[in-house]
Amino acid sequence: MQSTTYDTTPEESSRAILVSLVTDDVKRSGIDPVYSLEELVALADTAGVEVLSSMSQNREKKDTRWFIGKGKVQELKLIADELGANTAIFDQELSGAQVRNLEEELDLKIIDRTQLILDIFAQRAKTREGIIQVELAQLSYLLPRLAGQGRNLSRLGGGIGSRGPGESKLETDRRHIRGRIDELKRQIAEVEKHRAQQRQRRIKSGTVQVALVGYTNAGKSTLLRQLTNADVYVQNQLFATLDPTSRTLELPGGREIVLTDTVGFIQNLPHHLIAAFRATLEEVNEANLVLHVVDASSAMLKDQMKVVDQLLQELGAVDKPQIQIYNKKDLCTPEQLELLPEDDWNLRLSAYDEKDLEKLLNRLQEELTGGTVTYRVPAARGDLASQLYKIGEVISQDFDEEHIVYEVRLHKGEAEKYAYLLEEYKV
Template sequence: MKTTSHMVEKEIDDRAVLVSLVTQKQKRNEAIAEYSLQELVKLAETAGVQVLETMTQNKETKDSKWFIGKGKVDELKAMLEELGGNTAIFDQELSGAQVRNLEAALDVKIIDRTQLILDIFAQRAKTREGIIQVELAQLSYLLPRLSGQGKNLSRLGGGIGTRGPGESKLETDRRHIRGRIDELKAQLEEVVRHRTLHRERRKKTGVFQVALVGYTNAGKSTLLKQLTQADVYIENQLFATLDPTSRTMELPSGKEIVLTDTVGFIQNLPHDLVASFRATLEEANEADLILHVVDSSTDMRNEQMRVVGEVLQELGAHQKEQLTIFNKIDACSQEEREMLTAEGEFLKISAFDQEDLERLRIAIQEKLMGESKEFRIPADKGDVISLMYRIGEVLETDVDGEDMVFKVRVNKDDYVKVAYQLVAYDQQAKQGQQEDSEGEIY
């Protein structure tokens, strides 16, 4: 099965009406429901869809047959005919039966939020790893819904919801799809194996890894470019970059680290996608420090931070050392800036302000290298003195009698391994110094 069908040029532009169902449970937080619909508009535009109109229904619970009420289906049909729409995009995930029923009633292509996000990922994937992960997520999503994909799978002219795995194959053979999923998982395991080897090599060299994570369009790629002069694609749209990009960054001390930009998170990120992109998102899990980049200019920043926190928890990376970066403060008023706060340490910056970037570099250095410590080591202990240069950055050295005095900004992990040894020599040297001092008094 080929993954190149998303490159097929669209014969008919997608003209869509966007539909959102707000249930009694969701109505308790109407702001989030409204934001989700606004986000769906951006997702549709990112996928190249012409958005004609949006429609919202408040209903106690979703309809098992139509998802929305039957009366709303008739209203949607009339709206599509009046506006010349050929697609209906729903803000929530639909079952195969609901898709089939809606297609029969509306005679247009039916797409849900998950399928729309998968389609954008299919457009954005450029590396072999990204393409494998997108196809795996698409097939995992489509397999239980094959019976409800009639019109979607028969339209071979391209367009949203039909890019990626190859429609005619999906229609004809479930077993072939399961076989393809197994094949893709095997390929992905090989990719993961190579990625793990690269990580291990990086760890052996002692290079720190820092991962940029955050909601999509928070400015992670811009920050990567500004900090490392990386040649990365930057656009004011959702999921502008998909494949992880790693670049070398120099700290104020001169020490080099690896900074990695990861895929952006989003509300209701499809579980199939999280599972398929686990290898990519593992960059956050393996990092020595996570920089959580937040778009401080949006009113929904707290909700976005919550979503990122949930995904990090799902990945098992929520207990990693973190630094929250409130980005885009140049787009905030003074009052809005003062309201920005987060658990733990945080910085408020603009990615285009050089002073802010320097403050960020210093903060990263302090997080990675830790606080400075002073050690007194006997001058004849060459092996112990060499440890000083391995556990971090030597800031100052001085000679005091028969001892060497070191001021070192220590690497926390490396220091833990040898702390007992250094503390013992430090105490021994200080004890000797005290005895010499007492001898002079008498």
Template sequence: MVIELRNEKETAILVGCQLNQLDDFRFNYSMDELASLTETAQAEVLVRTSQKRDRVHPSTYIGKGKVEELVQLEEELEPDLIIFNDELSPSQIRNLSEKLQARIIDRTQLILDIFAQRAQTREGKLQVELAQLEYLLPRLVGQGTSLSRLGGGIGTRGPGETKLESDRRHIRRRIDEIKNQLETIVHHRERYRERRKRNHTFQIAIVGYTNAGKSTLFNRLTAAGIYEENQLFATLDPTTRKYVLPCGYNVLLTDTVGFIQDLPTTLVAAFRSTLEEVKEADFILHVVDSGNPDYFNHQKTVQRLLEELEVSGTPMLTVYNKQDIQHPDFVPTTNQSLAMSALRPEDLRKLGMTLEHYMKQQMEHYDVMLPAHEGKLLATLKAETIIDFIRFSEERNVYACQGHVHRDHPVFSQLREYHK
């Protein structure tokens, strides 16, 4: 006899608290985003419920009457999870767990769970585990014996599957181990970055709100073949590939993890080493989904996080992506921008030419006459500088070359003796 095992989705009730300073549009969008996060975590949303309050209830997040209403809703729908739209304090989780039968998950735990599913590299997995452990540490009281059992389902992936003991010393010891391992990986990446700098390779980082289309753009420009999907946090681990501009100049392009409103502080801290790729970039491509009704706040969220990373001074081009499904109310908010669709080849070429234009502004112009025997120097110019014009003169047996080069590139000093 063959028994078919069906992997049924967990079911969830979503709970939000709308404070007075938050208008209906912003609150509803936040709840929509929570529903998208829930679906990304492979759960089915049964119903949403919310309450307007002056401030969050210190003991139960929502008011006592709303908690009673939630108890009745739980009896009727029998969900596996009740997911709250903000980060809950340890006491709020404990008090709610006493009244409700389903597992209590907050927005932070939900995001951490998605990251636990998506991490592919050793570094990514370690960073997620570190963030989860630092989240769990102050919440051990009130979790009962659940932490010492094998986990299964949303909010228990990652370290929950490694028989987490409810012993603070054990968790702190594991946190120290992970930090030491991450330090080794960070040093390894730093050596890579130093090598790239020695090779004077121009580095461009792609940043943006989650699901803005960064990975789609990255794949179209580099043929990298990394995972792309219309869902939140499709990319977690940074990927760097060579990208050849229309003029033939080679740059390094890095795809990074997407940002989100209320990104858990533990995650920002854990992924700081990954985000160092952004800090080391010579240029930033900020991708914005112009088809999203909340594009403006997405843009502000990313800009705020870039300020936290202290990279707001790095030259940047804002790419308003998904022009083919642009929202009717969309209005660009910066002049240094380009509206395009990553799915249109002509737009990709236009992006490459726009990048060339802005890169030239950071470089020095050269106009030289190279003797024909300087073949090695000419090859360096073609590969490591932006060439605007090149022509061979048979009469004088020289190459007339014009272009742009980084001032700190070794070839810049070599060119001085050949200037017209």
């Protein structure tokens, strides 16, 4: 067993030891257990937990009763007693029985990675929609584990792992919780219906939408703020923003599009969260273009990109036109920059560099604007002239006998929608 000690400043009452179990299944999954544990440290810090130490164990498969085996549980108990820990956070998901057994043996609050992420989401949710989604995810996660949650709910009077639905709801019987889940699903369905109506209005109006996606802390919110002067929360921490934000962005040619920031992804993102946030994440499916924002300075860049691509595939959005934005180039070494591709579909930039932002805006205009087409329209057909202004930017117009000749820079989306009405007037 390996042990690493961290010097951190406590923000709340939880003082934790982090535990990782590396099984053959974990090795086959392609997940880097060392990086995953480092990420768990960052998650714990984000949740306000004081991390005292971490420990990892290699084992062929997990122990069904103790997860890490009885001998290692005793070793964990000694370390916890020595350091004064009151919490153990496991990097993998535990069953209700494992939580109960570990809690009784260790006399510690037991949290797993999923519960920790859910707790962070509970802290971050500000809108009614976000709060509903988080509560649904938490209750869906806890329902099959109620038998192992008894002492956990009353220990320490709250803190990590007890935010969100609250103790009173979680201590009620399964029937009550199932009823609450059904009610939350009904509310989510209303949200989905409302979003569907918004999408239809956007489609009818020809609004073009661009979605920002990426690993958590890649700099999506910073990019949104710098491009649109949006008043959004920006912080160097995991899941700094949770609720999606849409802002209008004016391109160099004067055309306005909608830029939407989505929740950050992370490896092993709890499937309960993906299900609960599907209505929000499916905004990506409606986007005309996806900007995949990558932390170019991260040593785990390829792994983080792979996680995002897998989640986009799960959402059915993997085939959307996509530009890779290698952000934070100012934090990269020359060697790191050299390895990054740069072409029409791969841009290196810093969200704080005006020239880089200008380069991105020009690329968006290029991608979201079609070619230039000339139309020769009868002067008496004013109705057709109005259609021309819908499908693009009218660059010039000249009179030709009883016709008006328009030169139009087409807008993608609108052009595909209305161009058939003007097909016969193309020059």
